[in-house]
Amino acid sequence: MEGYQNILIVGELDDNGVSATTAQVLRVGRTLAEETGQQVHLLFLGGEMQAAAEKGYAYGADKVFMAADPQLENYTTDSYLQVMAAFVEEMKPAVILFSHNETGLDLAPRLAFRIRSGVTLDCVAYRMEKESGRLQQERPVFGGKAHASYQSPNEGPQISTVREGAVEPADCDETRTGEVAGFPVVLDPAAIRTRFVRKEKDESQAQVLKLATANSVVCGGRGLGKKEGVDLLVETAELLDGAIAGSRPTIDQGWLPGPLQIGQTGKKVSPKLYMAVGISGALQHMAGCANANTIVSINTDPEAPIFKMSHIGVVGDYKGVLAGFNEELKKTRG
Numbered sequence: 063m064e065g066y067q068n069i070l071i072v073g074e075l076d077d078n079g080v081s082a083t084t085a086q087v088l089r090v091g092r093t094l095a096e097e098t099g100q101q102v103h104l105l106f107l108g109g110e111m112q113a114a115a116e117k118g119y120a121y122g123a124d125k126v127f128m129a130a131d132p133q134l135e136n137y138t139t140d141s142y143l144q145v146m147a148a149f150v151e152e153m154k155p156a157v158i159l160f161s162h163n164e165t166g167l168d169l170a171p172r173l174a175f176r177i178r179s180g181v182t183l184d185c186v187a188y189r190m191e192k193e194s195g196r197l198q199q200e201r202p203v204f205g206g207k208a209h210a211s212y213q214s215p216n217e218g219p220q221i222s223t224v225r226e227g228a229v230e231p232a233d234c235d236e237t238r239t240g241e242v243a244g245f246p247v248v249l250d251p252a253a254i255r256t257r258f259v260r261k262e263k264d265e266s267q268a269q270v271l272k273l274a275t276a277n278s279v280v281c282g283g284r285g286l287g288k289k290e291g292v293d294l295l296v297e298t299a300e301l302l303d304g305a306i307a308g309s310r311p312t313i314d315q316g317w318l319p320g321p322l323q324i325g326q327t328g329k330k331v332s333p334k335l336y337m338a339v340g341i342s343g344a345l346q347h348m349a350g351c352a353n354a355n356t357i358v359s360i361n362t363d364p365e366a367p368i369f370k371m372s373h374i375g376v377v378g379d380y381k382g383v384l385a386g387f388n389e390e391l392k393k394t395r396g
């Protein structure tokens with residue numbers, strides 16, 4: 063790994079500044095940096111963002127860079143990829159970490175291919191191997207029943223995406239400040255194959271963002287019986303300051319929007335509390351939630367497989383169980 067050093071985090075900004083998922087990746091980066099005596103570099107790509115980018119220092123970055131250009135205001139794969147490839151070529155980071163979200167999932171594998179490196183997606187734990195300086199990356203496999211450890215054999219940057227919610231966000235220390243270094247943006251317009259047309263507000267996005275960072279997730283399955291069943295889930299989620307989600311049948315029937323699906327072909331979450339309501343516990347579903355600290359399930363069928371994978375199981379109709387639970391929550395939370 064000669065010539066490659068430091069941990070590069072590809073960060074994202076939202077209306078509140080440094081996004082919650084970037085703060086999580088920063089915690090991973092800080093831990094690795096402290097293990098190895100390297101620095102955490104944080105790169106933002108986008109339009110005007112000076113003030114927001116400065117906040118990167120408060121979350122533990124040693125050096126914050128921004129590639130700011132009106133052409134990067136809205137994400138397009140080719141433009142971001144060009145800038146990322148140029149940055150990596152110049153800075154030669156040993157490790158590059160993205161959030162495992164839409165942008166990270168799009169950009170990380172393409173960057174790996176461009177610079178002929180490896181990539182490991184959706185990881186939940188990391189360790190730097192002392193002798194080789196290579197990154198050990200762990201991700202859940204077989205529906206969360208086991209963890210596999212990966213290492214890239216390539217020389218050059220080790221690229222990975224960090225599962226949302228796998229770690230707590232880095233602490234914010236407002237006294238940590240610094241100057242943001244500009245990285246020059248040189249784009250080849252001929253190599254940009256997509257064009258930004260317009261931005262439309264997707265109401266489900268707020269729920270999706272919440273799902274990535276919430277400590278509690280209340281997930282409804284086919285056992286809800288009808289769309290109106292979701293209302294009770296929403297109430298529970300609000301009382302817990304958590305997020306709502308659904309199993310595949312819930313999404314397929316249009317009771318909840320697609321990006322809220324949990325499972326093998328949906329989102330993977332690792333909240334402190336996962337409430338599975340009217341969900342049988344198929345492996346494809348559990349692949350998305352088996353990493354939760356505590357799984358509580360509510361099901362009318364005492365033989366439902368989900369009970370074997372739950373820490374707390376309640377046999378009963380979800381309507382009565384959740385209504386009672388919500389009443390108790392209202393009392394305790396005033």
Ligand SMILES: Cc1cc2nc3c(=O)[nH]c(=O)nc-3n(C[C@H](O)[C@H](O)[C@H](O)COP(=O)(O)OP(=O)(O)OC[C@H]3O[C@@H](n4cnc5c(N)ncnc54)[C@H](O)[C@@H]3O)c2cc1C
Binds near residue numbers: 311339360379
């Ligand atoms: C390739 C592939 C990928 C897949 N990917 C996913 C994925 O990403 N996510 C996913 O979720 N699934 C996925 N599936 C589908 C998966 O196999 C299951 O079919 C699905 O998870 C079942 O959803 P469910 O538990 O909501 O429904 P069901 O299996 O029908 O379970 C409903 C449960 O609700 C209980 N119930 C009924 N009424 C009540 C009530 N009133 N109160 C309480 N409980 C009640 C029942 O006892 C039952 O256990 C995938 C399948 C395949 C083949």
